[in-house]
Amino acid sequence: MNSLSSYPPVSTPDVSETSLAQRPANLTSGRLLAGNTFWSLVGLGFPMLIAVFCLPLLKRGLGTDRLGVLSLAWVVIGYFGLFDFGLARALTKLVAEKLGQKRFDEIQPLISTSLVMLAALGVMGTVATLAVSPFLVDRLLKIPEGLRQESLRSFYWLGVSIPVVIVTAGARGVLEALQRFRLATAIRIPMGVFTYLGPVLVLPFSHSVVAVVAVLVAGRTVACVAHLWACAAVLPELRQPPTVDRAFLSPLLRFGGWMTVTNIVGPFMVTFDRFVIGALITLSAVAYYAVPFEVVFRLTIGPAALMAVLFPAFSTAGTEDRARLAFLYDCGIKYTFIGLFPVVLVLIALAPEGLTFWLGKDFAQNSAPVARWLLAAVFINGVAQVPFSHLQSEGRPDLTAKLHLIELPFYAIFLFVMAKAFGIQGVAIAWFLRVALDAILLFLLSHRWLPESKMAVARLPMIIAAALGAFAVAASNTPTVARLVFVAVTCVLAGAAAWIWMISPRERKALQSLLLRSAQTGQ
Numbered sequence: 001m002n003s004l005s006s007y008p009p010v011s012t013p014d015v016s017e018t019s020l021a022q023r024p025a026n027l028t029s030g031r032l033l034a035g036n037t038f039w040s041l042v043g044l045g046f047p048m049l050i051a052v053f054c055l056p057l058l059k060r061g062l063g064t065d066r067l068g069v070l071s072l073a074w075v076v077i078g079y080f081g082l083f084d085f086g087l088a089r090a091l092t093k094l095v096a097e098k099l100g101q102k103r104f105d106e107i108q109p110l111i112s113t114s115l116v117m118l119a120a121l122g123v124m125g126t127v128a129t130l131a132v133s134p135f136l137v138d139r140l141l142k143i144p145e146g147l148r149q150e151s152l153r154s155f156y157w158l159g160v161s162i163p164v165v166i167v168t169a170g171a172r173g174v175l176e177a178l179q180r181f182r183l184a185t186a187i188r189i190p191m192g193v194f195t196y197l198g199p200v201l202v203l204p205f206s207h208s209v210v211a212v213v214a215v216l217v218a219g220r221t222v223a224c225v226a227h228l229w230a231c232a233a234v235l236p237e238l239r240q241p242p243t244v245d246r247a248f249l250s251p252l253l254r255f256g257g258w259m260t261v262t263n264i265v266g267p268f269m270v271t272f273d274r275f276v277i278g279a280l281i282t283l284s285a286v287a288y289y290a291v292p293f294e295v296v297f298r299l300t301i302g303p304a305a306l307m308a309v310l311f312p313a314f315s316t317a318g319t320e321d322r323a324r325l326a327f328l329y330d331c332g333i334k335y336t337f338i339g340l341f342p343v344v345l346v347l348i349a350l351a352p353e354g355l356t357f358w359l360g361k362d363f364a365q366n367s368a369p370v371a372r373w374l375l376a377a378v379f380i381n382g383v384a385q386v387p388f389s390h391l392q393s394e395g396r397p398d399l400t401a402k403l404h405l406i407e408l409p410f411y412a413i414f415l416f417v418m419a420k421a422f423g424i425q426g427v428a429i430a431w432f433l434r435v436a437l438d439a440i441l442l443f444l445l446s447h448r449w450l451p452e453s454k455m456a457v458a459r460l461p462m463i464i465a466a467a468l469g470a471f472a473v474a475a476s477n478t479p480t481v482a483r484l485v486f487v488a489v490t491c492v493l494a495g496a497a498a499w500i501w502m503i504s505p506r507e508r509k510a511l512q513s514l515l516l517r518s519a520q521t522g523q
Helices: 030-084 087-101 104-140 145-160 162-177 181-202 209-234 246-280 283-318 322-349 351-359 361-393 397-449 460-474 480-502 505-522
Strands: none
Touching: 030 145, 030 181, 030 209, 030 246, 030 283, 030 351, 087 104, 087 162, 087 246, 087 283, 087 361, 104 145, 104 162, 104 246, 145 162, 145 209, 162 181, 162 209, 162 283, 181 209, 246 283, 246 397, 283 322, 283 361, 283 397, 322 351, 322 361, 322 460, 322 480, 351 361, 361 397, 361 460, 460 480
16 A cells, blocks of 8 residues: 555645646645645644634633623534535535546536535525524523623624635635645635634724624635635636536536535534523533533544545545545544544543633633543544545435434434533533444445445444543543553553554555654754
8 A cells, every 4th residue: 555655746836827737637646635634734723722822812801601602603604604505515526526537628617607606605695694693692592681782783794794604615625626725724824813813803992792703704705805816826717707507507506415414414413502502501601611612623623634635535536546545545544543542632631720721710610521521522523524524525425414314303302401411511421422423324334335445344443442441541530640641651552553553564664764854854
C-alpha cells in the first residue's frame, strides 16, 4: 500500500487563472491530500483558540441569559445548511466526479446552475425563518420576558442572512472539490475568528444581542463575497453571467433530496438538545450545557478537516481506483483515531480543573460531567465521519438519511426522558448513546459497499472498546496527580500500539524519513 506521503508534490498556488482543462490530473495524490488536510485543519482550528479567550469575555459582558440567546444564535447559523436542500454537498461530489472523469466542459454550467438554485432556496429559507421566529421566542423557548423582543429581532437578522450562508457553503464546496484548501483557509480563518471576536468588539458599544447578531451577519456577507471571488479567480469560466442548465437539475436534486433529509435531521439531532434544555429546564442551563458543547464539539475540526479533503477524493477515486479508495478509507479511520484519542483522554481527565480555571467554579460544577460525556461522544462521532462521508461519495446519501429518520423519534423520546430525570447530564448521556448507535450502523452499511477495507472489521471494535475503558478510568473521582499519571502512561502505551499495529511498514518508513528531514532542518 502507498502511504499518504509517497507521492510527488503537487503545486497548489493560492490563486491562479487556470482553465479547467489544465487542472492537475491526480486529485488523490498523497502529498496533495496531506497538505490540504493541514490547511483545512488550520482553517477550522484557529477560530477555536479565539473562542477559548472570547467566551469568558462574552459571559461577563452579556450575562448568562444573553449568552444563552447568543448560543442559540450560533446554533441557528450552523443549522442554516438545511435550506440548501443538499445542493452544496451534491455540488462538491459532482464536480469532483467530473474532474476524475475529465469532463471539464460540464463543470462551469454545473457550478453556475447550483449557485443560482442555492440563492433562490436561501430566499425561501429567509421567508420561513421570519415566519417561525415569533413562535420560537414567545412559546417554544423559556426566554425571560425582558429579553423576548431583543431575541426576536436577533432571529430576524439571522433569517435575512440565510441566502448568504448557503451560497457561501456552495462556493466553498467548489474550492474543496478542486482541492484548493489553502485558498479556502485564507478565507475561513478570518470568518471563523470574527464569529467570536466580532461579538466581543461590540461589547464596548452595546450589550444587546441584536447588535451582536447584526455584526455576525455583516461578517458572513463579506465572507460570501470573498468565496465567490475566489471561485472566479481559480476558474475564469465562472466569470460568465450565471445561467441555469436544466440537464443538471435532476442529478443535483436527486442527490440533494436525500442530503436535505440528512441536513435537517442530522444537525437537528446535534442541536435539538439545547432547545430541549431551554424548553424543559432553564435558559441558564442552556449556557451551562452549550458553552462546553461549543468547545468540545470543536474537537471535530480534525475529522472535519480530514473528511473535507477525503470526501472529494473518495468521489474521484471511486470512479478510478477502488483499491486506492479502500486505502484512503482505512487511513481516514486510523489517523482520526490517532489524532483524537490522546486529546480527548487529557480533556476528560482534567475537565473539572480546566472549567474551573476557564469559567469559574459554578460552571465547573454544572458542566464538568456534561463535558466528559460529550467528549466521549465526539470521539466516536469523529471516527464515524469516515463511513458517513464514504456512503455519500458512493452516491448513497439515502442510506444516511434513512438511518437518521429511523433514529430521530427514538432519540427524541429518550432525550426528553433523560432531561426530565437527570437534567443536562442526562441530555449528554442521551447524545452519547445516540452517537454510539449511529456509528455502529454507519460502519455496517459502509462495509457492504467497501468490503475491501479491513480496518473497520478486523481491529476497530476492539480499539474503540479499549478507548472507552480508558476514558472511564480518566473520569474517575481520584486525585488530579493520579489522573495525570494514568493519562501519561496510557498515551505512551497507545502510541506504541498504534505504531506497531495500526501504521503499516511503508507508512512508518515515510514518517521516519519526514522526522529525520525535520531534525536535519532544525540543526
